[in-house]
Amino acid sequence: MDQIAEKKFPLDAKDYKLYEEVGDGVSATVYRALCVPLNEVVAIKVLDLEKCNNDLDGIRREVQTMTMISHPNVLQAHCSFSAGHHLWVVMPYMAGGSCLGIMKSAFSEGLEEPVIAAVLREVLKALIYLHFQGHIHRDVKSGNILVDTNGAVKLADFGVSACMFDSGDRQRSRNTFVGTPCWMAPEIMQQLHGYDFKADIWSFGITALELAHGHAPFSKYPPMKVLLMTLQNAPPGLDYERDKRFSKSFKEMVAACLVKDPKKRPSSEKLLKHSFFKSTRANEYVSKTILRDLPPLGDRYRTLKEKEAELLLQNKDMYGDKEQLSQKEYMRGISAWNFNLDDLKNQAALIQDYVETSNSEDLDACNKQDTEYDELNEQNLEDSFSSFPIRPLQALKGLFDVGEDDINANLNSKDGKESNPEPQLQMQLSPTAEEQETKLTDDESSVGGCSFRKFVISGQRRQVYSGSLVPDNVIPHSRRVNHNGDSLRYFPVVFYSEQFQSIQDRNYSGSLSYRNKRDAKSQIFGEDTMDGTIVEQKGRFKITSAELNPMDAHTNCLQNQFPTATNVTPASVLPMLHYILQTNAIQREQILKLIQYLGQTPGSHVGYPDAFANASLVQSFAVPAKERELQTQVVHLQQTIESYVEELQRLKMRNAQLERHFKAYKGGEKIPEEIEL
Ligand SMILES: Nc1ncnc2c1ncn2[C@@H]1O[C@H](COP(=O)(O)OP(=O)(O)OP(=O)(O)O)[C@@H](O)[C@H]1O
Numbered sequence: 017m018d019q020i021a022e023k024k025f026p027l028d029a030k031d032y033k034l035y036e037e038v039g040d041g042v043s044a045t046v047y048r049a050l051c052v053p054l055n056e057v058v059a060i061k062v063l064d065l066e067k068c069n070n071d072l073d074g075i076r077r078e079v080q081t082m083t084m085i086s087h088p089n090v091l092q093a094h095c096s097f098s099a100g101h102h103l104w105v106v107m108p109y110m111a112g113g114s115c116l117g118i119m120k121s122a123f124s125e126g127l128e129e130p131v132i133a134a135v136l137r138e139v140l141k142a143l144i145y146l147h148f149q150g151h152i153h154r155d156v157k158s159g160n161i162l163v164d165t166n167g168a169v170k171l172a173d174f175g176v177s178a179c180m181f182d183s184g185d186r187q188r189s190r191n192t193f194v195g196t197p198c199w200m201a202p203e204i205m206q207q208l209h210g211y212d213f214k215a216d217i218w219s220f221g222i223t224a225l226e227l228a229h230g231h232a233p234f235s236k237y238p239p240m241k242v243l244l245m246t247l248q249n250a251p252p253g254l255d256y257e258r259d260k261r262f263s264k265s266f267k268e269m270v271a272a273c274l275v276k277d278p279k280k281r282p283s284s285e286k287l288l289k290h291s292f293f294k295s296t297r298a299n300e301y302v303s304k305t306i307l308r309d310l311p312p313l314g315d316r317y318r319t320l321k322e323k324e325a326e327l328l329l330q331n332k333d334m335y336g337d338k339e340q341l342s343q344k345e346y347m348r349g350i351s352a353w354n355f356n357l358d359d360l361k362n363q364a365a366l367i368q369d370y371v372e373t374s375n376s377e378d379l380d381a382c383n384k385q386d387t388e389y390d391e392l393n394e395q396n397l398e399d400s401f402s403s404f405p406i407r408p409l410q411a412l413k414g415l416f417d418v419g420e421d422d423i424n425a426n427l428n429s430k431d432g433k434e435s436n437p438e439p440q441l442q443m444q445l446s447p448t449a450e451e452q453e454t455k456l457t458d459d460e461s462s463v464g465g466c467s468f469r470k471f472v473i474s475g476q477r478r479q480v481y482s483g484s485l486v487p488d489n490v491i492p493h494s495r496r497v498n499h500n501g502d503s504l505r506y507f508p509v510v511f512y513s514e515q516f517q518s519i520q521d522r523n524y525s526g527s528l529s530y531r532n533k534r535d536a537k538s539q540i541f542g543e544d545t546m547d548g549t550i551v552e553q554k555g556r557f558k559i560t561s562a563e564l565n566p567m568d569a570h571t572n573c574l575q576n577q578f579p580t581a582t583n584v585t586p587a588s589v590l591p592m593l594h595y596i597l598q599t600n601a602i603q604r605e606q607i608l609k610l611i612q613y614l615g616q617t618p619g620s621h622v623g624y625p626d627a628f629a630n631a632s633l634v635q636s637f638a639v640p641a642k643e644r645e646l647q648t649q650v651v652h653l654q655q656t657i658e659s660y661v662e663e664l665q666r667l668k669m670r671n672a673q674l675e676r677h678f679k680a681y682k683g684g685e686k687i688p689e690e691i692e693l
Pocket residue numbers: 038039040041042043044045046059061091107108109110111113114117159160162172173175483554555556
């Protein structure tokens with residue numbers, strides 16, 4: 017295989033010469049470099065350990081995985097060592113960069129099918145290997161698919177990978193909410209039963225769409241909406257007008273991956289046997305077609321960064337001081353989930369601006385097709401709100417609490433009380449709601465789950481590792497330009513977590529990535545090159561459960577109140593149904609309030625395409641009449657049943673009396689006096 021094992025890469029920073037920056041991500045900056053003793057060009061990923069206190073585990077896992085794995089389609093680390101408070105991970109240099117980078121530079125509308133097939137085949141081989149080894153990659157996306165000059169393809173970035181054979185704490189990590197929203201499998205969002213290798217197959221399908229279109233489905237939407245759309249809408253696919261150029265087998269392959277029920281998705285091995293991969297081209301075809309005219313990776317990276325800096329400046333002009341802080345935070349990658357109303361307001365304001373831009377005349381025909389596609393999804397979303405809020409709320413639940421282990425741990429806590437410290441960020445989505453059982457329908461697995469009684473998210477305890485939640489393709493596609501020549505299509509939406517801290521704090525407490533990058537750079541180059549030019553676009557979004565606020569001890573209690581198979585009677589089910597309906601009504605009202613609040617954001621109603629802001633949709637939320645009618649019916653039925661039950665008991669007693677009487681009569685005894693005949 018590779019000669020990696022034979023070569024001894026030195027474990028001292030002095031033996032390496034860093035050249036230009038070729039990539040960055042949430043957790044690191046990547047440089048082209050020279051290994052002096054071996055005279056070999058390598059890539060070095062530099063992470064600042066001091067700033068990664070909270071995620072040392074993740075880093076250790078990433079480096080461990082990268083060192084232990086060995087497959088031609090998986091990016092294996094040559095070695096890693098610490099240099100001061102930095103961790104250097106030395107890897108083969110993939111001169112073509114990531115598929116995302118390639119698309120950003122030259123193929124904003126996506127790649128041709130034969131190239132996609134060749135790239136995906138290699139990725140699939142990597143997945144077969146990883147899955148066989150027990151790893152779930154959990155972050156399969158074009159930004160993590162690297163290409164070499166000869167067209168060799170390697171899957172990279174094991175920062176959030178998990179091992180199926182892990183136990184204890186590490187096993188718990190398999191239940192965490194991790195990945196990048198657009199690529200994230202619904203079962204990861206739902207957080208109901210954990211997930212397995214099949215989550216990678218979903219991301220693989222999304223990656224196929226990303227390569228086909230130049231961006232992932234739903235990528236223009238803010239993360240929360242991406243979650244809702246992924247859970248509520250039919251899975252995305254290659255079904256639209258613009259997809260005519262793609263073959264039937266490609267469409268079928270994508271459809272096979274994007275099935276919501278993970279059990280119905282093929283394994284990576286089975287997928288490789290799909291007809292789509294039957295006659296794929298050799299690696300050289302990839303290099304010949306997509307790398308031939310591209311400038312060197314470092315130059316491309318610099319150009320993109322410059323464009324992003326310009327975009328940032330334009331945004332600054334557009335938003336002025338008021339939104340500037342949010343913008344900066346977002347651009348730096350300091351983003352996380354925050355349901356503080358001020359944040360929601362900010363988000364609404366940002367969404368509005370993005371929409372105005374995306375509606376601008378500058379959008380070309382291709383964009384129109386895109387809009388059609390989005391409108392369809394919008395419609396789906398709207399239709400699917402009839403089932404709101406049960407499933408989305410479970411998704412939201414997944415954002416805050418996660419593994420069953422956590423719940424158990426909390427329930428088992430010493431005094432059973434919440435111990436989250438102040439300050440708290442509170443959003444009582446369901447202040448009085450207890451548990452409910454939910455059955456998913458359609459193509460989703462049938463699952464039972466609990467809702468939550470209330471969320472109290474502690475600002476201090478909540479652990480958020482998060483990059484830009486707007487996915488990788490924040491960079492403008494050529495068709496998404498505004499009058500200044502830059503796209504604002506993927507306009508940033510801020511979900512920063514430290515708003516409750518002082519602004520001063522925020523500068524030092526948000527994204528690990530920003531601090532890592534800035535510090536790594538300043539240490540290495542002796543300057544802070546980041547100021548004013550940062551656009552943190554690549555994003556890993558991860559909220560672990562371990563540090564989250566304990567769930568209220570109520571969390572599981574209602575489950576015990578649910579009728580069991582042995583004691584189930586109509587009389588016991590009806591009060592429960594009644595209760596669930598009431599609970600939903602309360603939840604709806606809460607959500608409605610939030611939506612109305614967003615609607616009050618100055619100007620946010622203008623051109624706001626988001627279903628949340630759509631007045632009719634708001635009304636559809638607000639129309640509980642049907643629900644009330646149902647509730648009344650339920651109450652009525654309940655009373656009827658109760659009277660039937662009483663009647664039944666009365667008849668039973670009478671029957672027993674009759675039996676006794678009959679026996680007495682047969683035995684020639686005196687008929688008891690109390691018996692009424
Ligand atoms: N070996 C390599 N050769 C060339 N470029 C690389 C290499 N490794 C990484 N890069 C570039 O650097 C970028 C960031 O790397 P990487 O994905 O490992 O960082 P990260 O912080 O884990 O990113 P994220 O979590 O946002 O996906 C990649 O998208 C790619 O463009």
